Amino acid sequence: MSSDPTPLLQASALTRMVDTTAVVDNVSLSLQRGDILGLLGLNGAGKSTTLKMLAGVLTPDAGQISIAGHSLLDDPMAAKQQIGFLPDQPPVYPDMSVAGFLKLSAQLRRVPSNNIEKQLHTIVERCELGSVTKKRIGNLSKGYQQRVGLAQALIHKPAVALLDEPSNGLDPQQMQSMRTLITEVAENSCVIFSTHLLSEVTAICNRIAVMHEGKLVHNQRSDENPEQLQSLFNQLVQKDSGNTVT
Template identity: 45%
Template sequence: MIDVQQLRRSFGPVVAVDGISFTADKGDVLGFLGPNGAGKSTAMKMLACFLTPDGGTAKICGHDILIDPVGVRQCLGYLAENAPAYNEMTVAGFLNFVCDARQIKGAKRRAALDKIVPMCSIESVYHQTIETLSKGYRRRVGLAQALIHDPQVLILDEPTDGLDPNQKHEVRQLINEMAKDKCIIISTHILEEVEQVCNRTVIIARGKILTDSTPKQLTDEHGCSLNEVFRKITTTKK
């Protein structure tokens, strides 16, 4: 469902993403790991067609990100870092706007909202404006926005950042529930999370993919915890 080929992007002299390639299929939960500034967010932004790559391309559900960005966005749910939203809108107004933009109308919209609002546990803040929400709720609203059209491919940039342990647990559960019939990419710094939800790990540093493996295989191969594996891989291969 996701086929990335030699994706590159630089900002001025800094090469953020340096020719990465990987594929992911239905049922994959791909954990995107890497130190800060490794190019994770940039890569995800390119997949969501927010940034245009300097070179290479990617196909999502058969739509090429360069040729058919709108087609890509239709089958993609994307939660950006920090879960941006329109602060002055209420949660209800915001989700309705996203439905408008995604052309989910009438009964379909009602069904989608009825499903997504309890799923992300945002019933209690449904009529509040987004600027009054705590970080955890904001992120869940962002998640609701990304899931509302039941996308086949989900790209979540640090979905559990800033949540409390209970909320983290809930989000991970949510991801696990959805995992079997979707293709999900999540980026994170929390390695336990990777062990809990991901069946693949891609470690990236300085814009390059260092390993593409499973969490289990990594710990078995190196004979230590994922934390140590991460440190070994990202600090030795300079």
């Protein structure tokens, strides 16, 4: 944790309505450098919608978002330069090569042109994509496509990394590498990643938030009241026994 008191991400009273239902209801979050927040919840809890609002993909019906001191609503260009976003479905182009796509991602995030090759090399190495850089993305396995999606979110060294179920499609070894990568990324930024696996958040997060029916029902440091978290999550799982949760 940095001594800098300005949060890298500050979201207050975020609300998103679909018709008359609040799919995200009055959610507030504040993250400092070094924070890894695991956003836990069952399917339909509002995790993805929250992340999309934080990434500027969706406009909240109410609430404010500040990224590294820039308001996402009033100064979206400056704020978005500090955001790296991996949606639940990696936003990759099947007909592009991995290197070509990552270069495009860097250009879109306004990485200076003389720095693109260096950052491309770094992210390829960190995401273990070295063997596939010249391959078409459409020819890669789901796990590799997910890693390409992760690489595009991190290529510009964002202050805030928003990862929606980043372990989708990864095998256990790749999941371990992804966890290591997230921990490394959080050294200079903050990370939020959503999942419906309690074991995943307890493995790497220093903060855990639980969403249920659009509301934030738990938001604490991971070392505070682990029993309470476990009990709360079990209750949610029992309520929604149709979902498979580990």
